Amino acid sequence: MSTRDAKDRLALLQGTLDLLILRTLLFGRQHGQGIARAIQESSRDELLVEHGALYPALQRLEAQGAISAEWGTSENNRKARFYRLTQKGRKLLVHETSRWRRLAVAIGNVLGQEPGEV
């Protein structure tokens, strides 16, 4: 477990959590805790997922039909609710990813080249 202080971490931009959840689920079904941890790890501890935000986001995506959920058992034989990407979710992921890339490039252009990259 990371020991980095929470306030050093980057706060998630509005709407990006959905994208990250979808991306995480691309590798297979996962429960809420697993999703949070996966995001944290794959962002090299830069991003912390607030649990208070995670579950409403999962709820929202489920309602949209982007993910589906069912109860199952974790690797430690513990009961957990597993989420899985649906066909609709895959499409949404592709769409959102390209949107995000465009946004990132656009913001990068506005901000100019990074110092030291000259």
Added chain:
Amino acid sequence: MIFFAKRRKQADFASEIESHIAIEAEWLREEGLNASDAQTAARLKFGNILQTKERFYESQRILWLEDLQKDVRYALRLVRQSPLFAITIVLTLALGIGATAAIFSVTDAALIKPLPFPDAQRLASLYERWQGDLDSLAPAYYLDYRSEAKSFEDLTAYRHDSFNLGGENRPERVLGAVVTPNFFAALAVPPQLGRTLDPVQDKPGGTRTVVLSYSLWKRCYAASADVIGRSVSVDGEPAIIVGVMPASFTFPDNAGMWAAARFQVPEHPLRPLMDPSMSRSSHYFDIIGRLKRGVTIHQAQAEVDVIARRLSKQHEDEELGDGLQLVSLRDDLVGNTRPAILILLGAVGVLFLITCANVTNIELARGATRQKEIAIRSSLGAGRLRLLRYLIAESLLLSLAGAALGLVGAHYALRSLDALLPPDVLPPGGLTIDFRLIAFATGISVLSTILIGLFPAIQVANLDLNSTLKEGSRAVTGGARVNRSRKILVVTQVALAAILLIGAGLLIRSFDRLLSVPRGFSPDHVLSLQLSLPLAEYRTPTDRNRFATEVLDGIRSLPGVRSVALTSRLPLNPGGSQRGIQIKGRPSVPGGDVSRSYLVISPDYFRTLHIPVLEGRVFTDRDTANAPGAVVINQAMARHFWPREDAIGKYIKVDRLDWSPVIGVVADVAQQGLDKAPRPTMYVPYAQDPWPALALVIRTAGDPKHMASAAITAIHQVDKDEPVYNLRTMHQVIASSVQVRHFRTVLLSLFAVFALTLAAVGTYGVMAYTVEQRRHEMGIRLALGAQPNKIRLLFFGEGLRLVAYGIAAGLLASSVLTRFISGMLYGVQPNDPLSFLAALVLLVIAAFLASFIPARRAMKLDPANILRTQ
């Protein structure tokens, strides 16, 4: 989406959080923490569990729906708290909505519902303009237009008729029509069973083919399918049933049967075996054309105008009208009732507005006392929108309850309207509550909700919490603004009621005038009935004469019969035969001088109906078939042709009859209707022109109704297969001739009484409330020595002032509006002072009553008591 998706239980979510924390704790243990620390850390890390659960809950529920439930619950609680208030509102709304719905259904039946023919907007009636009137076309012209006018897919001709349908049991009188075979094709209605009439002309003299209506088929043939091809007796002749029409098809008028025309056009009723196709002078059938797709009625009119001009050149010597007139079938069928129904609709709209104003007033009165409640809710954090919704939910609940009750009322009202309404306005099957009516009622109840909810809502929006709560503590509620809007509502109500009262007054006066019009005959103790002799059985004049003589003799010998006579047409029956006449010694005008009303009667006709003989003599038993012709004329005819000379002894020639002398002049009889000027009329002895269609009038010593069965027996002794129909006393004949007017008058009077009551209740409500509001002030006044009488006068004066404003506004509006109903009036001017005065008096009495009781209550206040309690 969320609404329909399967919703997750909160417990499910709670266990997901539990499992989340458990997994976290497990991982922490793997990282080296002990069990209880791991558990605590995991919980801490998760943060506020309760808040997450709450967020889940918020996201899952449908807020507005739950709020609505709450609103409805509040509203219901309110109803329980003040049931009288709720009942008043619901009843008022039920009356308003019920009346509106009932009138809507009548209007809908007459104006809105489509004719039961496909593409009905392409159907038009063809008429000939003739002396400012619309007349039917002569057969030869019909055939000309049929072959020449390119605007029409088809032209069909039909003649109203009634048939004696012989059955196994008693003969039946069936209303129907003689139609050209393309009749059903032109109206585009296929038969339900069998086929319609053959496109080929039925051979004259051959067996006729007939089509039955659904109701006749059910009534007389038990809806059996093997009726097709069955031979029946129609007017004494054999006929074959070839088809049955669907229940929705009863055109024209409530037709029960359609018989194929014998020739290219329907045969003439009096000369059924003569081919009339070449006639250019006889007018007796109606024509409907189906326009080709894409052709407008104006284009068709332009085309027939051209044809008409050419035809009038070709047939200059013939009698010809002033061109052709196309009328859309809808206008033709319902046109004459349209203004009356629109006016009723206007009246009912006014009534609806009064209802809403009244309910709003009640709401406002209570709103003032409720301001405190609302202020408290508001200060506890209820948003404005939330409060608005709460108020709207409440009025919606009351409106819908009112609408439901109103619909039940409308259902019963329609039944009685059915009886009041003239049958030609009614759709087949009568007036019913249908889906659209329910939708309509719901619609107007929503409208009323908006109208009613608006005022309290505005109040809420402008509510000043501080002062309201403070005011409430001092029990001096209701600002001047609210009071003003309540007073405006009362003034409006009174004004609207005044308009309706004046309208009703004018109609009542018209009706009264109409009934006091000299009728020219005495209806007391007279029974009438109708007969129609089948020409197949009564082929010759001698046959018909013999029947008439035997029937008259039979009835005359019955005990209780003073006298009996027959006529070709009863008084007060518009229409009838018109004949071209010539007068000896005067040049004849092409096409006949003027067509006059022409009646054939038996000698005792004038004596039986007590029609005064003014000059000369009337017919006797000596005026038989072979006696020299004789004519009796009415006063109008004498005045028209011989204004300055004596008509007696002058010679007249009618059609094929011989020159006949005028032997007597009788008083004018209201033949066409009470509101129509009497036409110049001539009477001819029945024996000399025996018609197949006749009516009997029987003057009795006692109640004429008791004579009915004896009269029928006497007729059946002469011919047991002769159906007797339309048995009515002459008073009933008069009543049915003014049925439409009676209907309008009764309806508008009901509205007016209703409006007056509502306005009075409204005024009372405002006055009672004002007294309640100013109790404190009055207590002080009384304590300081004011006279109770003065106090009473103060309130009394205020009530009267309100009503006076309303009356002034109502009278002013009426002086403009009554012009629109001038077409419905008879013998009174739209600005008839008596009607205005009567409305004024009624309103003043209502105002007096409505202000008197609250004012008296103000007078009886006990100052000590008031000041102590407040």
